[in-house]
Amino acid sequence: MIPPMTDVPSRMDRVLDLLRDPPAEPDVSPGYLDLLGPSAKPSPSLAQSAMQSTFLPQIYERVWRPIGFNLAKGWPIGPDTATEHAMARDWLGLSHPGYAARPPATVLDVACGPGNVTRALAEGVGHDGLVIGLDASQTMLTRAVADTTQDVIRYVRGDAVDLPFNDESFDAVCCFGALYLFDDPWTALDGMTRVLKPGGHLIILTSRRPLPTARIASTLLRRTTGFTVFGDQEITRALTTRGYKSLKQRRYPLMQLVGASRP
Numbered sequence: 571m572i573p574p575m576t577d578v579p580s581r582m583d584r585v586l587d588l589l590r591d592p593p594a595e596p597d598v599s600p601g602y603l604d605l606l607g608p609s610a611k612p613s614p615s616l617a618q619s620a621m622q623s624t625f626l627p628q629i630y631e632r633v634w635r636p637i638g639f640n641l642a643k644g645w646p647i648g649p650d651t652a653t654e655h656a657m658a659r660d661w662l663g664l665s666h667p668g669y670a671a672r673p674p675a676t677v678l679d680v681a682c683g684p685g686n687v688t689r690a691l692a693e694g695v696g697h698d699g700l701v702i703g704l705d706a707s708q709t710m711l712t713r714a715v716a717d718t719t720q721d722v723i724r725y726v727r728g729d730a731v732d733l734p735f736n737d738e739s740f741d742a743v744c745c746f747g748a749l750y751l752f753d754d755p756w757t758a759l760d761g762m763t764r765v766l767k768p769g770g771h772l773i774i775l776t777s778r779r780p781l782p783t784a785r786i787a788s789t790l791l792r793r794t795t796g797f798t799v800f801g802d803q804e805i806t807r808a809l810t811t812r813g814y815k816s817l818k819q820r821r822y823p824l825m826q827l828v829g830a831s832r833p
Contacts, residue, residue: 581700581721581722581724582596582598582724584676584700585603585700585702585724585726588676588702588735588736588739588740589605589734589735589736590734590735590736591734593605600708600711600712600715600727601711601712601715601716601725602711602714602715602724602725602726602727603724603725603726603727604727605726605727605728605734606706606727606728606729641824642777642822642823642824642825643822643823643824643825644822644823648822648823654775654827655687655690655691655693657820657827658687658690658691658744658746658773658775659690659691659693659694661771661773661818661829662675662677662691662694662742662744662771662773662829663675663741663742663771664677664691664694664695664742665694665695665696666693666694667693667694669694671696672694672695672696672697672699673694673695673696673699673741674695674696674697674698674699675695675696675699675700675741675742676699676700676701676702676739676740676741676742677691677692677695677699677700677701677702677740677741677742677743677744678701678702678704678733678735678739678740678742678743678744678762678765679691679701679702679703679704679744679745679746680704680730680733680743680744680745680748680758680762681704681705681706681730681745681747681748681749681751681752682703682704682705682710682711682714682725683705683707683710683714683747683748684710684713684714684717685703685711685713685714685715685717685718685723685725687744687746688701688703688714688718688723688725689717689718689720689723691742691744692720692722692723693720695722697722699722700722700724701720701722701723701724702723702724702725702726703723703724703725703726704725704726704727704728704730704733705725705727705728705730706727706728706729706730708727711725711727730745730748730752730758730761731752731753731754731757731758731761732757732761733761733762733764733765735765736765737764737765738764738765738766738767738768739765739767740765740766740767740770741767741770741771742766742770742771742772742773743762743765743766743770743771743772743773744772744773744774745758745762745772745773745774745775745776746773746774746775747775747776748776749774749776749777749798749800749805750776750777750797750798750799750800751797751798752798755798756808759808759809759812760812763812763814763832766832767832768832768833769831769832769833770831770832771829771830771831771832772809772814772829772830772831772832773827773828773829774805774827774828774829775825775826775827775828776800776805776825776826776828777797777798777799777800777824777825777826778799778800778801778802778821778822778823778824778825778826779799779800779801779802780823780824800826802821802826805819805826805828806819806828809828809830813832813833814830814831814832814833815830815831815832815833816830816831817829817830818830
């Protein structure tokens with residue numbers, strides 16, 4: 571289990587320093603920094619409810635993600651989870667497990683779920699780095715804390731659409747398997763851009779609509795479940811209009827991986 575935040579004051583201070591409005595009395599009793607508390611919110615969509623359940627975190631890393639995501643990426647032809655994680659580290663300018671020269675980067679994993687990608691990113695960060703996994707789900711974060719041992723990782727419970735961090739705080743931002751769940755994905759993308767340093771790298775793994783004619787079906791899916799299926803050019807166009815450069819895109823049958831750097 572990851573050491574309590576109070577055991578590492580310097581890293582806890584770094585997390586608090588990154589916040590726009592740090593709490594006077596940080597609540598780290600669950601093993602993560604809770605910025606949401608018990609405040610009431612509108613009922614989540616069907617897709618969001620699944621992510622906040624107590625059942626999904628138990629099977630997410632071993633069943634849900636390797637089977638569901640790999641099939642959506644075209645398994646056995648598409649990349650497996652290990653390859654996907656290696657690509658994320660490459661595109662974000664990080665290093666790889668076991669390499670001596672790993673950057674002391676500050677990395678944000680948006681909507682981190684049970685922390686599987688957060689831990690993979692931490693393998694590419696040096697001892698002086700910091701990887702923050704942010705999610706709104708208490709059940710997901712509880713699982714993340716239980717499964718995490720890397721001392722460079724800290725978890726925060728917060729709003730992924732309205733990120734609680736200062737402008738230009740992170741060297742790299744990652745959002746894997748979550749943008750399609752947000753009520754307002756473009757506002758979420760604006761937030762990721764805001765907290766990313768100039769020259770920093772962004773990577774997004776999200777849904778893909780393989781046929782342009784499937785737009786009507788995608789609209790119905792969005793209305794009934796809250797799940798958005800993005801077209802081939804929607805993410806790249808959104809990044810371009812926000813000034814991103816050096817765009818990369820990998821298209822899979824039902825998913826797409828998009829990376830870029832902020833000028």
